[in-house]
Amino acid sequence: YAVRTDQHNSKWLSEPVFVDAHVIPDGTDPNDAKIYFFFKERLTDNSGTTKQVHSMIARICPNDTGGQRSLVNKWTTFLKARLVCSVMDEDGTETYFDELEDVFLLETDNPRTTLVYGIFTTSSSIFKGSAVCVYHLSDIQTVFNGPFAHKEGPNHQLIPYQGRIPYPRPGTCPGGAFTPNMRTTKEFPDDVVTFIRNHPLMFNPIYPIHKRPLIIRIGADYKYTKIAVDRVNAADGRYHVLFLGTDQGTVQKVVVLPTNFSASGELILEELEVFQSNSPITTMKISSKKQQLYVSSDEGVTQVSLHRCHIYGTACADCCLARDPYCAWDGNSCSRFYPTGKRRSRRQDVRHGNPLTQCRGFNLKAYRNAAEIVQYGVKNNTTFLECTPKSPQASIKWLLQKDNDRRKEVKLNERIIATEQGLLIRSVQDSDRGLYHCIATENNFKQTLAKINFKVLDSEMVAIMTDKWSPWTWASSVRALQFHPKDFVGAFSHSEMQMINQYCKDSRQQGQQREEAQKMRGDYSKLKALINSRKSRNRRNQLPGS
Structure with missing residues (x-):
């Protein structure tokens, strides 16, 4: 025979969509375990008109065989509670991420300290986003041991049930620590069975740790679909690393960082594009033994290493700033961190990511500086000074140094615009010339990413020197004076001629590159079948909202 929920009873289930199920111990007696x-x-x-989506947790006893006279072949231990993942607005209103998408249980030696990670999305067409909420199993059990919900009054308002609770308490398993003499649910008194049929809902909802989400993504072009969590031992403690699958076929690797006693922070370490067709992630499983993450979608199954330390570069500072608990600087490269390792040269600082304390003696001074390059701009034209930070957590500041004067911060306006990739200068002026420093700051660690000596060329002069079809023809028409090119060139200083020649050389090279790119584009269709390898994006170039 089969045991089931009470049919056609909306108090028990109302158009449910099941996400996951787990058997979890409840105390030391195995008979008290719950599903x-x-x-x-x-x-x-x-x-009676509007339907709202609620995320829920229900539980039953595995040894529930139904009632003797009432609820025959139906659960006699079925209880449920609302699972809340929400943000509180300043005016006190609560905005819910109401659709549960996936669940991951991070188990410990003590079942009561198990953590339940949940992915939630919004059902609203106005407020769209994803969130990760984390719950203590002990908080979940406290709600199930708390007051039952009871509808009362003309508006059927939910209130805590104030009447007598029958014994044994509804939801208790037979043969457990509290009911050692009851061998089966068929021995439950009638009032216990009747009570649970009419009061399956708990009054209190289940809130996450700190009563707010751990991660929120709003306004992004993706939604989270799946979650897997790994517990990683690092040099400065134990960290939880989250692998979050999206509906765009990507997996984000996120580390949870302690910020203070009442909250935790999160840092995207890496984003992997595991399926090229943007097929939503449907399953994710971690193999601790093989140190692999197995990911599936409708497109297929693939595996990704939990740690890819080489992507963080070849410098100690980059390895330290990455703050990946799987990785540490071993004196030569960024490599897998083993807590049992005794090597003194290993450098790791997940909590603070401070290269100043971790990377002394590893060529830190040279790393923090950048080689100077020369770039030319044409007056009244637009130019772009490129500088891309290695991390989305880094803040960028542009400084300008003129004629060996002290550096001053570049004033941004409608003409000079800072972008994520560099500095855009519209309508270049003579006052824009000088030595530009692109300074990145992350965790109070400053680093010069680019040093650009920007020189400004006169637009008319450049037009003359680069005119292929009618060089110097304008000269003969000016006041009927005859000019020879050599006479004109003699009007410029040696340094100015060097600048013009370099500009012309760069222009020719760019033209050749464009021609080669055009030629390559014709052969791209032949190559496309070969370019089918998995792409990845290092978090050091990846923004959280992208």
């Missing part, structure tokens, strides 16, 4: 079901359902509000 927890994670699902979402559509509930009609008190007016």
Whole structure:
């Protein structure tokens, strides 16, 4: 025979969509273990017109065989509670991420300290986003041991049930620590069975740790679909690393960082594009033994290493700033960190990511500086000074130094615009010339990413020197004076001629590159079949919202 929920009873289930299920111990007696079901359902509000989506947790006893006279072949231990993942606005209103998408249980030696990670999305067409909420199993069990919900009054308002609770408490498993003499649910008294049929809902909702999400993504072009969590031992403690699958076929690797006693921060370490067709991630499993993450979608199954330390570059500072608990600087490269290793040269600082304390003696001074390059701009034209930070957490500041004077911060306006890739200068002026320094700051660590000696050329002079079809023809028409090119060139100083020659050389090279690119584009269709390898994006160039 089969045991099931009470059919056609919307108090128990209302258009449910089940997400996951887990058997979880409850105390030391194995008979007290519960099966927890994670699902979402559509509930009609008190007016009877609007349906709202609620995420829920229900639980039953594995040894539930149904009732003797009532609820025959139906669960006699079925209880449920609302699972809340929300943000509180300044005016006190609560905005819900109401659709549960996936659940991951991070188990420990003590079942009561198990953490439940949940991915939630919004059902609203106005407010769109994803969130990760984390729950203590002990908080979940406290709600199930708390007051039952009871509808009362003409508006059927939910209130805590104030009447007598029958014994044994509804939801208790037979043969457990509290009911050692009851061998089966068929021995439950009738009032216990009747009570649970009419009061399956707990009054208190289940809130996450700190009553707010750990991660929120709003306004992004993706939604989270799956989650897997790994517990990683690092030099300065134990960290949780989250692998978050999206509906765009990518996986984000995120480390949870302690910020203070009442909150935690999060840092995207890396984003991997594991499926090229943007196929949503449907399953993710971690193999601790093989140190692999197995990912599936409708397109297929693939595997990704939990740690790819080589992507953080070849410098100690980059390895330290990455703050990846899997990785450490070993004196020569960024490599896998083993907590049992005794090598003194290993450098790792996940909590603070401070290269100043970790990377002394590893050519830090040379790393923090950048080689000077020369770049030319034409007056009244637009130019771009390129500088891309290695990390989305880094802040960028541009400084300008003129004629060996002290450096001053570049004043941004409608003409001079800072972008994520560099500095855009519209309508270049003579006053823009000088030595530009692109300074990145992350965790109070400053580094010069680019040093550009910017020189300004006169637009008329450049037009004359680069005119292929009618060189110097304008000269003969000016006041009927005859000019020879050599006479004209003699009007410029040696340094000015060097600048013009360099500008012309750069222009020719860019033209040749464009021609080669055009030629390559014709052969691209032949190459496309070969370019089918998996792409990855290092978090050092990846923004959280992208």
